[in-house]
Amino acid sequence: MQATVAGFTPSPKSYRPVMCDAESVVHDNARPVCILGLGLIGGSLLRRLADPAAAEPRPVYGYNRSPGTVADATAAGYDATADLASVLTRAAADDALVVLAAPLPALPALVVAVAEHAPGCLLTDVVSVKEEVGRIVAEHHPRARYVGGHPMAGTAESGWAATDPELFTGAMWMVTTHDGTDPDDWLRVADLARAAGAYVVPAAADAHDRAVAAISHNPHLTAAVTATVGAGESELALRLAAGSFRDGTRVAGTAPQLQRAMLEGNANALLNTLSETIDRLTAARDALRDHGSVEVIVDDGHRARRRYQQIAAAEPAPIENVRVGEAGWAQELRRQAHQARVWVG
């Protein structure tokens, strides 16, 4: 699953900034970004990059298959179209960074179009699973220059109306980092994440998919079942529902087709976390039934939550002593990211 390797093509040198040093190569702010899909994530990214008052604005334009979304974006002053072939032809001429920002089921058709109209463009994505996206890219565009991405940001809302240019501020943005990843391509995708206001978290695709199964996809399933059991009890129960139910079920309100695309696209990793969830709940039920105690599940959960709060509350520690491109750089970035560090260049 390393489409980055199979399809590696050197980035055209002529597009590098003329006045450059080691730092300005990272801040690759001359070349445009072309976003395919203007829903919550893609639309928020368009708005952020297009904002001239943002810390790092970029030339940016987007495509959405729905004319209504395009009309909304255009009316708000953004550069958007519903013509996929033309936007990709433009991206090819610009050597734009092309961002796949549609749900998983819509990706094959988009990648086919990229292979036809903009085969030389660097390709990234903002989809929540990485092994499956890599498989789709490798199948439909085997010569792609592809470095995957995944911003850890979202709400239970979806679509252009829910977009927010601040959605990524301070968020973690995973950038796939394999031993064969081209350093310049990696830096350009990492630059996109930083221009959006996010921290860069390097990871291999499979490690990422296991991680998001545990902290995003599994929580969708526990939220769904918590909501169902609560609402099924009685209207009185929903009348009495307060903070624990409100917060614990929030993501169950996400559009079902978006949840399905995300969860079913990560089925293998999710089966593992779901099985562990069932096993732990079953042990808790047995302990409650046989000994009247919920000590183990409550103590384990409390310790886990406190560890999360420690990590979330602190300024992320930076990855240190590694230059992208030097021997072993990808492995070292992954190693430090596994200690909860982030790449800041």
Next chain:
Amino acid sequence: MQATVAGFTPSPKSYRPVMCDAESVVHDNARPVCILGLGLIGGSLLRRLADPAAAEPRPVYGYNRSPGTVADATAAGYDATADLASVLTRAAADDALVVLAAPLPALPALVVAVAEHAPGCLLTDVVSVKEEVGRIVAEHHPRARYVGGHPMAGTAESGWAATDPELFTGAMWMVTTHDGTDPDDWLRVADLARAAGAYVVPAAADAHDRAVAAISHNPHLTAAVTATVGAGESELALRLAAGSFRDGTRVAGTAPQLQRAMLEGNANALLNTLSETIDRLTAARDALRDHGSVEVIVDDGHRARRRYQQIAAAEPAPIENVRVGEAGWAQELRRQAHQARVWVG
């Protein structure tokens, strides 16, 4: 489980407001409130009632066994003591409404003290289970005038430092409502809830306990297991954790001893909701493994969450056409509350 019936003693008429009509009996703002326990719930109630700027301030004083909490409350200008016997002697002289506001394991000793020092006082509580509290009251103070209560409000924090006089504003406050409940006692406890800024939800103890198992206690267990599975995956996973994990695990951060007291005190009802949770997750795992689909669990959860949002977003509909004390009043209040209505007098 109707301690209200077994120990019913008529309220001394001399304490009724002198200038009264049907409305002013409800707004029973002359007699003091004595709160036993000044943690998050009891302390917030003390602060709310004591605020002269509140809509309905009440004479109020409190007890806490920790001298540190008493010192904090006293320093902030509140009337508090660590002397249980003296506060209850005062409550008896005042005909105060005595509020049990300590965790379940601490209740027997408090109820024994009430039976000794203030046996004639009307007694209520703010604990999250009702059958078990009723059993404790019936055992240790069989002649108690007791009407249970449960404000649906809280945070993952605890103790005096977390108190907030606005904690109950707009919250639901369940008041136990059985066929043998004395109407005047019920009105006085309902008045306390309203003075705190809450809506009154009448319910029988067993129906309440089933409801909170479904919408509060079960969510504590799903939050705990979601946190444990997420944190157990890797530090990388916790680094990538975002909104779904943050919100879905929030209540796992509640002090373990408070969670255990609450959940283990409602073991029977919780065993049912926990078993249903396990069954639904197991069906979801089988469907994901065998058919690659999470359609059922996601659709069910989405529908349940939307139903909750409808109820939570709307101004609560009032219970209509029933006067507390008329024939069948308790049954009629419960019937309408089961349609998610609230009592507003």
